Structures are given as structure tokens and as C-alpha cells.
Amino acid sequence: MEITVRGLWTMIHGMGFGALYLMACSGALVELYRRYTSPLGPEIKIEDERFMRIYLTAMAVLAWLTVLTGAYVIYPWYRAVPPPGTANLAAFPQRLLMSNPSTSGWHSIGMEWKEHVAWLVPISITMATAVFSQYRRSLRVHPELRAAVLGFVWVSLLAAGIAGFFGAMLNKNAPVMGGSTITVVQGGQK
Amino acid sequence: MSAQTTANTPRAMLNPNGAGAAAVLAAGIGSLAVAVFAIVADKAAPIKSLMNFYKPTGPLSGVTTCAIVVWLVAWALLHWRWSRRNVEVGRITVAAFILLFLGLLLTFPPIADLM
Numbered sequence: 001m002e003i004t005v006r007g008l009w010t011m012i013h014g015m016g017f018g019a020l021y022l023m024a025c026s027g028a029l030v031e032l033y034r035r036y037t038s039p040l041g042p043e044i045k046i047e048d049e050r051f052m053r054i055y056l057t058a059m060a061v062l063a064w065l066t067v068l069t070g071a072y073v074i075y076p077w078y079r080a081v082p083p084p085g086t087a088n089l090a091a092f093p094q095r096l097l098m099s100n101p102s103t104s105g106w107h108s109i110g111m112e113w114k115e116h117v118a119w120l121v122p123i124s125i126t127m128a129t130a131v132f133s134q135y136r137r138s139l140r141v142h143p144e145l146r147a148a149v150l151g152f153v154w155v156s157l158l159a160a161g162i163a164g165f166f167g168a169m170l171n172k173n174a175p176v177m178g179g180s181t182i183t184v185v186q187g188g189q190k
Numbered sequence: 191m192s193a194q195t196t197a198n199t200p201r202a203m204l205n206p207n208g209a210g211a212a213a214v215l216a217a218g219i220g221s222l223a224v225a226v227f228a229i230v231a232d233k234a235a236p237i238k239s240l241m242n243f244y245k246p247t248g249p250l251s252g253v254t255t256c257a258i259v260v261w262l263v264a265w266a267l268l269h270w271r272w273s274r275r276n277v278e279v280g281r282i283t284v285a286a287f288i289l290l291f292l293g294l295l296l297t298f299p300p301i302a303d304l305m
Contacts, residue, residue, distance in 0.1 A: 071247055071250055071251065072244065075247055076246030079248060113297055115250055116224055116225065116254075119224045119254050120224060123217050123221055123261055126217075131214065134205070134213075135205055142207055142210065144280045145283070148287075149214075151283075152290065155294065
């Protein structure tokens with residue numbers, strides 16, 4: 001069982017940071033709704049606030065790690081230009097997708113949207129983390145700020161979902177492969 | 191339950207909304223900036239070339255770096271102006287959502303191509 005270095009980075013970016021962010025989003029939304037929507041809601045302890053602050057900070061770190069590894073580690077491999085006359089485009093995913101009309105849309109719409117919309121995620125969640133850290137339980141008496149935090153977290157979930165969906169489909173149609181090979185587990189002889 | 195751990199302390203209630211409003215509006219501005227820089231770089235070849243901050247990543251590096259700078263500068267300026275007072279946060283939140291949704295829409299290539 002082997003994986004290439006590029007394949008491993010793609011997995012860390014998508015299934016590690018990105019997927020973890022998507023899962024964390026639902027937890028953040030539930031917790032923000034449950035505890036902060038009503039001034040008469042359940043009592044909020046200092047420990048609950050601290051947990052939520054750490055949780056949102058971890059989400060912001062995940063969001064930044066996702067876009068930074070995407071843009072500066074994987075994207076250069078994705079958009080690499082093949083030398084003239086290259087017949088096998090397997091190591092050049094963007095060119096491979098664009099070489100066929102039935103797959104070119106994955107680049108021209110999928111990647112073009114994904115590479116930009118993904119940046120709305122760290123901006124939104126960093127803002128939500130900063131506002132929560134500043135106001136904490138007093139978000140209950142600032143309904144507009146609470147709505148803004150919830151709205152931006154919802155949109156970050158949507159944007160991360162778009163980026164994640166296209167990331168998965170791009171990797172299915174033209175995986176980022178190459179680099180040295182890492183043997184994960186030695187397979188048995190049959 | 192100790193007084194330290196009970197909800198809605200008077201100090202928390204008196205926190206002015208300006209700092210939060212500044213962060214919210216700046217996030218809206220930053221979101222739209224991502225789309226605007228992407229469209230400008232796509233339409234104008236000289237700008238596209240200028241946005242090539244890191245060659246392996248191409249213009250995306252400049253587009254996103256510029257948008258992040260706009261976001262952080264907007265946040266710092268708005269925070270400086272509003273952090274110690276209450277502002278009309280309802281209208282500011284609506285404006286921020288409009289900017290955010292415009293950012294979301296304008297990053298969608300078929301819509302960006304109409305610009």
C-alpha cells in the first residue's frame with residue numbers, strides 16, 4: 001500500500017484540514033444557537049466560553065491551513081505546465097482536464113470557483129472567532145452581532161462545502177500525483 | 191453557583207458593539223475584495239502579471255494576498271474608529287451580508303465572466 005508525497009499532501013489538505021473544518025462547522029453552529037440565541041437561555045459558565053473560544057480558534061487555524069496548503073503546496077503541482085510534446089498528461093492535472101471537453105468544466109468552473117471562494121472561509125471564521133472572543137456571553141444582548149457571527153459561519157460552511165466538493169471531484173478526475181512514493185503497509189503475497 | 195461563573199455580568203452587558211461591527215463589516219469587505227481582485231486580474235493582463243507574487247501559484251497568490259491586506263487594513267481602520275462606541279450595527283450587518291453574498295456570487299466563474 002503506497003502513496004505519493006503529492007497524494008499525501010492532497011489528503012492532508014482535503015481530508016485532514018478541510019473535512020475537519022466542515023465537521024467542526026456543524027458543532028459550532030449548534031453550540032452558538034443553543035447557548036447564545038436567547039438572553040434567557042441556559043446558563044453559560046466560564047469554562048463553556050473558554051471551550052467555545054478554543055473551538056472557534058481551532059476552526060480558524062484549520063481554515064487558514066486549508067487555504068494555505070491548497071494555494072501554496074498543491075495548486076503549483078495542479079497547474080504545472082508540461083514540457084512541449086508531452087503525451088502523457090497524468091502528472092499535469094489542469095492540462096489533463098482541459099485536454100478533453102468532457103472534463104474541462106471541472107477546471108474552468110470547478111477549480112476557478114474553488115480557488116477563490118475558499119478564501120471566504122478563513123476570513124469569515126476569523127471574524128466569528130474575534131467577535132466571539134470579544135463579546136462571549138454578551139452576544140446574547142447583541143442580536144445583530146450574533147446574527148452576523150452565525151450568518152458568516154453558515155456562509156463559511158457553504159463556501160467550504162463548495163471548495164470541498166470541487167476538490168474531491170477534481171481529484172477524482174485528475175488526481176495530483178507524483179513525487180517520491182511512501183510505502184504505508186507492505187502488502188502480502190497472494 | 192459562584193458569581194464568577196454566572197451569565198450576563200454587568201461588565202459583559204456594557205461592552206460597546208463598535209468593535210464587533212468593525213470586524214463584521216471588514217469581513218464583508220474582505221470577502222468582496224477576493225472576488226474583485228480575481229475579476230480584475232482575469233480581465234486585465236498587466237494586473238494579472240502584477241499579481242504573480244509567487245510564480246508557482248501564479249496570480250492567485252497576489253489576488254488573495256491583496257484581498258487579505260484590504261480586509262486587515264479595513265478591520266484595523268474600522269476598529270480604530272468604532273471600538274469604543276456603539277454604532278448602528280443592524281445596518282452595518284446588513285451591509286456586511288450584502289458584501290459577503292456579492293463576494294460569493296462574483297467568485298462563481300459564469301457570473302464573473304459577465305463583468
